Amino acid sequence: MAHLNVQLANLSVRVDRIDARLDRVERRLGLIEARAPDRIPDDQTMTRPTIAKTDAEQAIAATWTDVKDRLPGPAPLAARREAAFRRFEAAGLPSRRVEEWKYTDLRALMRDAKPLAQPPGEIGKVRARAAGAVLAGVDVRRVVIADGVLLKELSDLDGLEPGLVVGSLADALTRGDSEVTSRLGAQSPAEKDVAFALNTAFMGDGVVIRVSPGVKIARPIHLVFCFTGPVPATVFTRSLLSVGAGAAVTLVESHEGPDGLDYQVNTALEIVAADGAEIDHVKIGLEGGSALHVSTLTAALGRHVQMRDLTVALGGAAVRNQAFVRCDGTGTTVGLHGATMLRGRQHADATLVVDHAIGGCVSREIFKGVLDGESRSVFQGKTIVRPDAQKTDGKMASHALLLSETAEADHKPELEIFADDVVCGHGATAGALDDDLLFYLMARGIPKKEAETLLIQSFVGEAIDTVTNEGIRDALTAAATRWLEARE
Amino acid sequence: MSLLEIKNLQASVEDRQILRGVDLVVNPGEVHAIMGPNGSGKSTLAHVLSGKDGYEVTGGSVTLDGIDLLSIEPDERAAAGLFLAFQYPMEIPGVATMTFLRTAMNAQRKKRGEPELSTPEFMKRVREEAKNLSIDPEMLKRPVNVGFSGGEKKRNEVLQMALLQPKLAVLDETDSGLDIDALKIAAEGVNRLRSPERGMIVITHYQRLLEHIVPDIVHVFSRGRIVRTGGKELALELEAKGYADYEQEAAA
Numbered sequence: 001m002a003h004l005n006v007q008l009a010n011l012s013v014r015v016d017r018i019d020a021r022l023d024r025v026e027r028r029l030g031l032i033e034a035r036a037p038d039r040i041p042d043d044q045t046m047t048r049p050t051i052a053k054t055d056a057e058q059a060i061a062a063t064w065t066d067v068k069d070r071l072p073g074p075a076p077l078a079a080r081r082e083a084a085f086r087r088f089e090a091a092g093l094p095s096r097r098v099e100e101w102k103y104t105d106l107r108a109l110m111r112d113a114k115p116l117a118q119p120p121g122e123i124g125k126v127r128a129r130a131a132g133a134v135l136a137g138v139d140v141r142r143v144v145i146a147d148g149v150l151l152k153e154l155s156d157l158d159g160l161e162p163g164l165v166v167g168s169l170a171d172a173l174t175r176g177d178s179e180v181t182s183r184l185g186a187q188s189p190a191e192k193d194v195a196f197a198l199n200t201a202f203m204g205d206g207v208v209i210r211v212s213p214g215v216k217i218a219r220p221i222h223l224v225f226c227f228t229g230p231v232p233a234t235v236f237t238r239s240l241l242s243v244g245a246g247a248a249v250t251l252v253e254s255h256e257g258p259d260g261l262d263y264q265v266n267t268a269l270e271i272v273a274a275d276g277a278e279i280d281h282v283k284i285g286l287e288g289g290s291a292l293h294v295s296t297l298t299a300a301l302g303r304h305v306q307m308r309d310l311t312v313a314l315g316g317a318a319v320r321n322q323a324f325v326r327c328d329g330t331g332t333t334v335g336l337h338g339a340t341m342l343r344g345r346q347h348a349d350a351t352l353v354v355d356h357a358i359g360g361c362v363s364r365e366i367f368k369g370v371l372d373g374e375s376r377s378v379f380q381g382k383t384i385v386r387p388d389a390q391k392t393d394g395k396m397a398s399h400a401l402l403l404s405e406t407a408e409a410d411h412k413p414e415l416e417i418f419a420d421d422v423v424c425g426h427g428a429t430a431g432a433l434d435d436d437l438l439f440y441l442m443a444r445g446i447p448k449k450e451a452e453t454l455l456i457q458s459f460v461g462e463a464i465d466t467v468t469n470e471g472i473r474d475a476l477t478a479a480a481t482r483w484l485e486a487r488e
Numbered sequence: 489m490s491l492l493e494i495k496n497l498q499a500s501v502e503d504r505q506i507l508r509g510v511d512l513v514v515n516p517g518e519v520h521a522i523m524g525p526n527g528s529g530k531s532t533l534a535h536v537l538s539g540k541d542g543y544e545v546t547g548g549s550v551t552l553d554g555i556d557l558l559s560i561e562p563d564e565r566a567a568a569g570l571f572l573a574f575q576y577p578m579e580i581p582g583v584a585t586m587t588f589l590r591t592a593m594n595a596q597r598k599k600r601g602e603p604e605l606s607t608p609e610f611m612k613r614v615r616e617e618a619k620n621l622s623i624d625p626e627m628l629k630r631p632v633n634v635g636f637s638g639g640e641k642k643r644n645e646v647l648q649m650a651l652l653q654p655k656l657a658v659l660d661e662t663d664s665g666l667d668i669d670a671l672k673i674a675a676e677g678v679n680r681l682r683s684p685e686r687g688m689i690v691i692t693h694y695q696r697l698l699e700h701i702v703p704d705i706v707h708v709f710s711r712g713r714i715v716r717t718g719g720k721e722l723a724l725e726l727e728a729k730g731y732a733d734y735e736q737e738a739a740a
C-alpha cells in the first residue's frame with residue numbers, strides 16, 4: 001500500500017508537470033483559453049491521492065483544533081461545522097486539478113494561513129468608521145463589519161423599517177435562533193465547494209437580514225466589510241438574506257482593507273427569496289493590494305423572483321467571486337453581471353453556476369473585464385438546465401479588454417443542458433482597444449488618454465448600468481473613473 | 489498667408505509608397521476638389537493629413553496656418569483647426585453622441601486656452617445645428633453612429649464640423665453610400681460652412697457631389713500626386729472622359 005501511495009504521488013507530480021507545460025503552450029498560443037473541461041471530478045471533495053499537506057492546510061487544521069470549541073452556535077451546528085471541516089480535510093485546498101478551481105489555484109495562492117482575526121481595537125474602529133466611502137453621499141443604511149465582527153455602535157440599526165430585521169449572525173447563533181441555525185444546516189447550492197465548507201466551519205459573525213412578505217425596503221442596506229490590521233489575519237464572515245414573498249430590497253456589500261498587508265478573507269452570503277421577491281445585490285471589491293479574498297454567493301429563488309446582481313472587482317491581489325444560484329420556481333429572472341478592472345499582477349476570478357432546476361426561468365450574465373499590466377481575469381460560467389426545465393432562457397457573455405500585451409483573460413463558458421426546448425447561448429471575446437475608434441475620437445480633438453478612458457468607460461458601463469439605483473450606479477461609475485484616472 | 493501648404497509630401501504604407509510628392513496650397517475661403525480613380529491615394533492623403541497610424545511620412549512638409557502638422561498628434565491637429573469628415577464614420581457603442589460632441593468641443597477649447605462651454609450654451613448650439621441638418625434630437629442621445637443609416641452618419645459628420653468650426657475641413661468621399669436626398673442635405677450643411685476664413689478639400693471619385701458643393705479649384709490625383717489642376721469645368725471633363733488618360737500619363 002505504501003508502495004502504491006508513492007506511485008500515486010509520483011503520478012500526480014507528473015500530471016502537474018504536464019499541466020504546467022500545457023499551460024505554457026496555451027499561453028503562447030494566445031491570451032484566451034476557451035476549451036472544454038478535460039477532467040471534471042464528480043465530486044471535488046473526493047479524497048486526493050496527494051499526501052503532503054501544505055503549510056496553509058496544516059495551519060488551518062491547527063487553528064481548527066484550537067478554536068472549534070469556542071465558535072458560536074448550538075450542538076447541531078457544531079456538528080455541521082465539524083462535517084464541513086472534515087470535507088476540507090479530505091479534499092485539501094482546491095488546486096488547479098479541481099476543474100472548478102483550474103484557473104485559480106487556491107492551494108498555490110495560499111502560501112500560508114493567517115491566524116483568525118481579533119476584534120478591532122480603538123484604532124481599528126476609527127478605520128472602520130471611515131470605511132465604505134465608496135458610497136459616500138448615497139442614502140444607505142450602513143452596517144459595519146470590521147475584522148469579522150459586526151460593530152453595532154458604528155452601524156445604523158435604529159429606526160428599521162417595519163418588516164425589516166437586521167442583526168448579527170454571532171448573536172443569532174449564540175441565542176440559538178432556530179431559523180438561522182436551520183438555514184445554516186440546510187442543503188446549500190454551494191454544498192460541495194471547499195472554500196464554502198471552510199466558511200461554514202469557521203464562520204464567526206456576519207449579518208442576518210430578513211424582509212417580511214410584501215415589504216419593500218426603499219433605502220439600500222450597505223454592508224461595510226473592512227479589515228483594519230495592523231497585522232495580517234484571516235476573516236470568516238457569513239451573512240444571510242431572506243426576502244419574503246413579494247418583498248423587495250437592495251443590498252450592497254463593500255470589502256476593503258489596507259494595502260501592503262497580506263490578510264485573507266473568506267466571506268459568504270446566502271440569499272433565499274420567496275415567490276415574487278425582488279432583490280438587487282451589488283458587491284464592490286476594494287480589498288488592499290496584497291489581500292486574498294474568496295467570496296461565495298448562494299441564492300435559492302422561488303417563483304417569479306427578480307434578482308439583479310453586480311460584482312465589481314477592483315482590489316485585492318487574488319480574488320475569487322463564486323456564485324451558486326438555483327432557480328427553484330418558475331417565472332424567475334436572474335441577472336448576474338460583473339465589472340472587473342485589474343492592473344499590476346492582480347488576479348480576479350468570477351465563477352458562476354446557475355442551476356435551472358425548473359423551467360420557465362431566464363438567466364443573463366454579462367461580465368466585462370479591463371486588464372492592464374500583468375493582471376489576469378477568469379470567467380467560468382456554468383448554466384445547468386435540468387431534464388424538466390423546459391422553456392429555459394439562459395445567456396452569458398464575457399468580454400475582456402486587454403490594455404497591455406501581458407494581461408490575460410480566461411473564459412470558460414459551460415452549458416449543461418438536459419432539456420430539449422430551451423434557448424441557451426454564450427459568447428466570449430478578448431481584445432485590445434480598437435485603434436480605428438481611438439483615431440476617430442482623436443481626430444475630433446480628444447487626447448489619446450481621454451479617448452481611451454471614454455472607450456473603457458463605455459465598455460464597463462454596460463455592466464455597471466444594470467444597477468437600478470441611480471446613486472449606487474453613479475458611485476460605481478465614479479469608482480471606475482478613479483481606476484482609469486490612476487492609469488499610467 | 490496661405491491656410492494650408494503641402495510641399496512634396498511623400499508617404500508609404502508598409503514600405504509601399506502611396507504619396508509621391510504632393511504639392512497643394514489652399515487659401516482661406518477656397519474650396520478645392522481632389523478627384524481621382526480608386527487607389528490613387530486620395531484617402532491616404534486625408535489620413536496622412538489627420539495623423540492616422542500606419543502611414544510613414546518619408547518626405548515633404550504640411551503646415552496649417554503656419555503650424556507644422558506632421559510633428560503633432562491627431563488631437564492636436566484637430567485643435568489646430570483641421571477636421572476630417574470620414575468616409576466611413578465609426579460606430580462607438582456605449583458613448584452617447586451628446587457626450588462625444590461635448591467632450592470633443594471642450595477638449596479643443598481647452599487646448600486653445602478657451603473656457604469650457606456651459607451646458608445651456610452647448611445644448612443651444614447642438615440643437616441649432618441639428619435642426620439645420622434635419623437631425624432628430626433623439627438621435628443625439630443614442631451611442632455615436634450606432635444604428636444610424638449611411639445618410640445619418642454623414643449628417644452627423646457635418647454636424648460635428650459645424651460645432652467644431654475648423655479652419656480647414658477635409659471631406660473624404662462624403663458622397664459615398666448616399667442617395668440623392670441625403671447627399672443634398674449633407675451638401676447644404678457643408679455649403680453653410682463655407683466662409684472667407686475657412687478652407688475645404690473635397691475628395692471624391694464622382695462629379696455628382698461637385699454639383700452640390702461647387703469647388704473653386706479642381707485637382708486630378710493619380711498615382712499618389714496631383715497631375716492636373718483647373719477650374720470647376722475640369723470636373724465635367726473628367727465625368728465625360730473618365731480617368732483613363734491620367735492613369736496612363738502617371739504610369740508613363
